Ligand SMILES: NC(=O)C1=CN([C@@H]2O[C@H](COP(=O)(O)OP(=O)(O)OC[C@H]3O[C@@H](n4cnc5c(N)ncnc54)[C@H](OP(=O)(O)O)[C@@H]3O)[C@@H](O)[C@H]2O)C=CC1
């Protein structure tokens with residue numbers, strides 16, 4: 463069995479890791495940390511875990527995590543992980559960081575996040591479908607939620623060198639912003655409402671630019687505008703891909719089916735994705751249509767931000783890092799209505 467520790471377990475992605483681990487046959491959760499809630503039962507905060515997990519939050523130091531765990535997941539805010547990771551690495555412990563701290567090269571990090579990285583080091587970017595090298599690694603930077611849906615939506619067209627520019631328009635559920643209440647997530651502001659934010663400057667642009675440039679390093683014209691919608695989970699991304707030549711929907715289908723043929727968690731649809739069809743699951747659903755009049759392909763992707771966008775993807779990475787089937791503990795249909 464694999465002994466897993468979750469650092470920052472009182473938040474949404476920490477809670478989701480524990481929910482998903484209940485169905486993982488190879489994992490024991492041995493530690494769930496919280497600074498504020500140490501000593502309190504995990505199921506007091508994550509009430510859906512009542513009766514399934516008899517564990518108390520601990521305020522565990524990195525040394526203790528190294529002793530008791532085979533793998534540690536960091537589910538803490540960006541900026542916090544870079545002070546913890548250096549004390550975890552170096553021994554046998556495998557580390558998966560769900561924060562943004564190790565996803566970008568240091569220069570790109572400083573530009574996107576506005577401060578100097580305190581622990582510049584390389585990590586493998588854990589977008590499994592585009593990074594088969596995650597297997598056997600000991601340190602993974604788990605991708606961001608928007609970048610997961612956006613990168614998977616555009617990757618086949620980028621790989622084919624077909625993109626002249628792309629505009630990602632994403633709609634996220636409220637859990638994307640974490641557990642702390644904010645003005646945006648305050649019920650009267652969120653319910654029956656749609657809010658755009660960071661119209662041209664969201665920090666995730668750097669992340670999917672880095673990913674798409676691995677496939678086509680001439681691609682620079684990448685735009686992104688996020689929105690919050692009154693859903694609890696999910697990110698629907700509409701990618702307007704302006705192509706170098708006119709394409710048919712069948713041309714596009716060939717590219718997507720080729721790239722995602724043996725990728726169990728990417729479903730290339732005949733129809734269009736929706737948040738309901740992926741809710742609670744690790745799938746990224748993708749649908750598309752080529753514009754008959756213009757050099758444009760519209761691609762839509764749907765993920766659950768807490769699963770494929772965070773904790774499910776982290777477990778997919780863990781499975782490969784330990785030589786297990788990537789589907790282990792994750793092969794569930796969505797909780798669609
Ligand atoms: N929510 C999402 O959809 C996604 C989130 N992510 C990333 O995953 C990480 C966790 O996200 P999420 O679960 O939503 O965040 P939350 O805000 O819900 O939870 C974060 C937890 O981290 C702990 N924490 C906060 N500050 C520190 C610190 N300085 N040192 C140690 N622990 C700290 C807190 O626990 P306590 O105060 O009890 O110690 C808190 O409960 C973030 O980096 C986020 O950006 C990535 C993809 C998707």
Ligand SMILES: CC(=O)N[C@@H](CCC(=O)OP(=O)(O)O)C(=O)O
Nearest residue numbers: 561562606607634635638639690
């Ligand atoms: C709705 C909402 O507020 N979303 C968050 C996404 C945060 C997140 O998950 O960030 P990482 O993936 O980089 O860790 C935001 O836009 O900042």
